[in-house]
Amino acid sequence: MTAPESVAVLGVGMHEWGKWGRPFHEYGVDAALAALDDAGVAWGDVQFVAGGETVRNGYPGYVAAATITQALGWNGARVATCYAACASGVTALDAARARILAGLCDVALVVGADTTPKGFLAPVAGERWDDPDWLRFRLLGATNPTYFALYARRRMDLYGATDADFAKVKVKNARHGLHNPNARYRKEVTEDEVLASPMVADPLRLLEICATSDGAAAVVLTSMDFARKRAPSPVRIRAVSTVTPRFPNTVIEMPNFSTDSAAALAPPELTFRDSIAAAAYEEAGIGPDELSLAEVYDLSTALELDWYENIGLCKPGEAEKLLNDGDTTIGGRVPVNPSGGLACFGEAVPAQAIAQICEVTWQLRGQAAGRQVEGATAGLTVNQGLFGHGSAVLLTT
Amino acid sequence: MSTTAVPAVEGWFTTDAEPHLLGTRCTTCGTVFFPRASGFCRNPDCRGREFEDVELSRTGTVWSYTDAQYQPPPPYLPPSDGHEPFAIAAVELAAEQVVILGQVAKGYGVDDLSVGAAVELVVEPLYEVDGVEHLMYRWKPVQVTS
Numbered sequence: 001m002t003a004p005e006s007v008a009v010l011g012v013g014m015h016e017w018g019k020w021g022r023p024f025h026e027y028g029v030d031a032a033l034a035a036l037d038d039a040g041v042a043w044g045d046v047q048f049v050a051g052g053e054t055v056r057n058g059y060p061g062y063v064a065a066a067t068i069t070q071a072l073g074w075n076g077a078r079v080a081t082c083y084a085a086c087a088s089g090v091t092a093l094d095a096a097r098a099r100i101l102a103g104l105c106d107v108a109l110v111v112g113a114d115t116t117p118k119g120f121l122a123p124v125a126g127e128r129w130d131d132p133d134w135l136r137f138r139l140l141g142a143t144n145p146t147y148f149a150l151y152a153r154r155r156m157d158l159y160g161a162t163d164a165d166f167a168k169v170k171v172k173n174a175r176h177g178l179h180n181p182n183a184r185y186r187k188e189v190t191e192d193e194v195l196a197s198p199m200v201a202d203p204l205r206l207l208e209i210c211a212t213s214d215g216a217a218a219v220v221l222t223s224m225d226f227a228r229k230r231a232p233s234p235v236r237i238r239a240v241s242t243v244t245p246r247f248p249n250t251v252i253e254m255p256n257f258s259t260d261s262a263a264a265l266a267p268p269e270l271t272f273r274d275s276i277a278a279a280a281y282e283e284a285g286i287g288p289d290e291l292s293l294a295e296v297y298d299l300s301t302a303l304e305l306d307w308y309e310n311i312g313l314c315k316p317g318e319a320e321k322l323l324n325d326g327d328t329t330i331g332g333r334v335p336v337n338p339s340g341g342l343a344c345f346g347e348a349v350p351a352q353a354i355a356q357i358c359e360v361t362w363q364l365r366g367q368a369a370g371r372q373v374e375g376a377t378a379g380l381t382v383n384q385g386l387f388g389h390g391s392a393v394l395l396t397t
Numbered sequence: 398m399s400t401t402a403v404p405a406v407e408g409w410f411t412t413d414a415e416p417h418l419l420g421t422r423c424t425t426c427g428t429v430f431f432p433r434a435s436g437f438c439r440n441p442d443c444r445g446r447e448f449e450d451v452e453l454s455r456t457g458t459v460w461s462y463t464d465a466q467y468q469p470p471p472p473y474l475p476p477s478d479g480h481e482p483f484a485i486a487a488v489e490l491a492a493e494q495v496v497i498l499g500q501v502a503k504g505y506g507v508d509d510l511s512v513g514a515a516v517e518l519v520v521e522p523l524y525e526v527d528g529v530e531h532l533m534y535r536w537k538p539v540q541v542t543s
Contacts, residue, residue, distance in 0.1 A: 122471060140500055146465065258497045263427065
């Protein structure tokens with residue numbers, strides 16, 4: 001398969017992350033208008049709106065793309081709302097990109113917005129004995145941090161990672177996000193402060209687990225022909241990965257009670273998490289050595305270290321060294337989460353994967369004031385949504 | 398065991414003195430599923446539609462572990478007023494080549510666990526509703542005497 005044509009990221013926009021409890025679509029409208037203004041495109045010219053679904057806001061959330069389209073004023077655009085948990089934003093982006101590459105439209109808006117309750121993310125109400133996400137809370141008391149902590153403990157056991165290593169991820173990301181106007185938390189933290197915060201799920205402490213936030217992000221995607229009339233060299237999307245696992249998936253994943261059994265069929269060469277970025281690299285014909293930066297899904301400090309290995313920045317077991325050598329700090333070889341990551345944002349589920357794309361776009365344009373990775377030419381976003389949703393996007397200048 | 402005790406979930410484990418997890422095995426390719434699968438086999442190379450019930454190994458080794466220092470949100474039902482932290486372990490069963498998540502037996506915490514340590518399956522009360530105890534499987538560290 002030859003590398004697909006590029007599509008252009010002509011505009012990006014966000015609503016600041018925080019906790020205000022306003023209707024989700026209000027944030028979405030703000031982000032969409034910011035992205036349209038950034039692109040210099042009129043709302044009436046948008047032919048397709050793809051939205052990330054939010055599950056905690058009733059019917060308007062289930063049809064998020066239509067809700068936000070209606071709020072912007074019905075313009076006849078076609079809409080699609082996508083749900084893939086944390087990967088929802090990229091599933092929406094994938095739909096928009098495919099429509100552009102198929103020649104079915106020139107201008108698409110991709111938007112995700114959420115308003116979130118305080119505390120642990122929990123299932124929506126009701127008894128659902130056939131829903132593993134409901135059952136894991138009822139029968140195991142297993143929250144999202146439970147799963148993050150299993151991976152963290154595993155790093156300690158396999159690779160000798162320490163509490164201090166994990167804390168340093170938070171310190172780095174807090175410093176990165178200090179001047180990011182869209183970040184919710186803009187405050188330096190010390191390693192001691194991280195280690196003094198209350199234990200939530202051993203070995204992970206409160207300051208090492210991402211919060212849940214309100215927020216919204218949007219991008220205007222267009223065909224290259226459309227973009228070139230407005231911008232001489234727009235940021236380009238070179239690959240989008242929305243892969244699912246291959247059976248048997250032998251790593252326990254949220255919200256499951258078990259892995260697949262590998263007794264009858266050998267596990268695949270790559271783990272699911274390794275396969276997510278690998279598919280993007282293969283599609284673009286660009287390797288991890290060519291990345292200027294990456295935005296990875298740091299649901300926990302330790303998980304950011306897993307991602308270094310999963311996206312090929314280093315070999316398994318070497319992530320702590322990469323971090324401690326400063327390679328992933330701005331100014332280092334390949335800065336990770338220059339935006340500040342989830343550590344500074346907290347998660348707004350349907351918006352988060354789109355926010356990653358906004359950040360990489362600003363970095364590639366040289367517009368990431370206060371956190372700029374100098375000379376950035378290629379960036380990767382990566383995340384994973386529960387129930388087997390991979391998400392990675394490779395962007396270049 | 399008290400007569401007013403029922404499994405918190407039907408058909409996932411036995412409640413005898415040496416309890417087992419209950420899964421299913423595809424009669425075509427031999428893949429084991431827990432919780433039980435039926436209807437169709439999830440092995441992409443297999444078109445099997447028939448399953449037999451199997452009891453899984455009742456001992457395994459710890460793949461990883463953690464605990465819950467804060468009370469989980471509903472639908473978790475706290476067993477008592479005031480949250481008592483509990484440990485959770487992901488346990489690897491060698492014969493089935495599967496990792497299964499469970500709470501750790503009452504009285505044991507993360508300090509009693511390590512990756513690779515041996516555990517066995519037990520059944521303990523998880524919560525009580527209207528005077529009826531609801532039981533769940535748990536992993537209990539096996540005391541290794543050296």
